């Protein structure tokens with residue numbers, strides 16, 4: 545299965561182009577209102593674009609615009625959408641819920657039941673086959689919903705935050721089930737959770753305000769984020785600007801010295817990003833002098849626990865909220881508290897610079 549997609553929907557300020565190779569799994573990330581659900585709706589056929597076209601292999605999903613009005617009904621697309629809530633038919637048993645799709649597609653009752661049994665086994669809930677959805681936990685219902693989606697043999701599976709409505713204790717199990725089942729299944733998974741992108745996807749697409757803000761292999765995007773949204777998700781600090789004299793200069797006058805990524809170093813004057821990890825930031829309560837360290841004055845905005853460490857977010861007065869991870873002992877010894885002025889000190893060797 546390969547996908548080509550480009551669509552515009554003015555009412556939602558949506559303008560996105562996307563393609564997928566055979567069996568590829570793509571995670572779609574982005575802030576609230578970025579257009580993630582809109583993308584899924586356009587692919588599933590619950591929403592209609594103003595203009596654009598999409599095709600799954602040789603099957604045209606839509607081709608809309610001036611003089612073009614081709615539109616394939618949702619059920620004929622070979623696209624299965626799994627929403628946050630399982631949305632099972634309440635009056636049917638678990639088995640009949642899963643058998644429903646194959647039955648509608650023309651399978652005999654026995655064939656459909658056999659397919660349903662196989663998928664219930666795959667997701668590990670064979671013992672629940674005779675129950676009704678009202679007798680299932682959230683995690684069980686979601687596994688049944690996965691079986692139902694896959695039982696139709698979709699060319700493209702769309703997952704809309706499948707773990708979002710689940711208890712945190714259930715999510716890891718479901719993630720394991722999906723990781724096993726989605727090998728070679730072309731999938732688009734909308735998520736707020738970086739773990740989903742890392743464990744379930746080959747590639748990520750980040751949407752912001754209805755546009756693709758960045759895209760690429762998951763590890764590459766996380767290592768070299770281009771947007772603040774992705775940097776924060778990856779747990780990194782990001783300063784964007786232009787490259788000059790071994791540093792990134794942002795529009796407000798902030799200068800961050802760093803080491804140029806190899807390969808792909810920016811040239812003088814080129815738009816560039818400087819990225820550094822919170823663990824590479826030292827905090828001082830008195831002003832620091834001298835290179836090759838970056839010394840940035842910040843006002844502490846938030847202090848929050850982060851595992852064995854404490855994450856201190858500082859406002860650098862240039863529009864960035866920069867994170868530093870320090871030990872609880874340092875917080876006590878340095879007497880850090882929100883509102884306090886401190887210096888973040890980062891070695892230039894700990895800052896990676898790359899072109900945008």
Ligand SMILES: Nc1ncnc2c1ncn2[C@@H]1O[C@H](COP(=O)(O)OP(=O)(O)OP(=O)(O)O)[C@@H](O)[C@H]1O
Nearest residue numbers: 555556557574575576577578579580581582583751
């Ligand atoms: N039913 C609707 N009618 C009109 N505009 C809508 C509707 N649903 C969403 N929008 C708008 O379309 C844009 C994209 O919304 P969408 O729901 O696709 O974002 P999202 O990335 O899925 O967000 P979230 O993470 O909050 O689910 C937003 O500006 C939103 O306000």
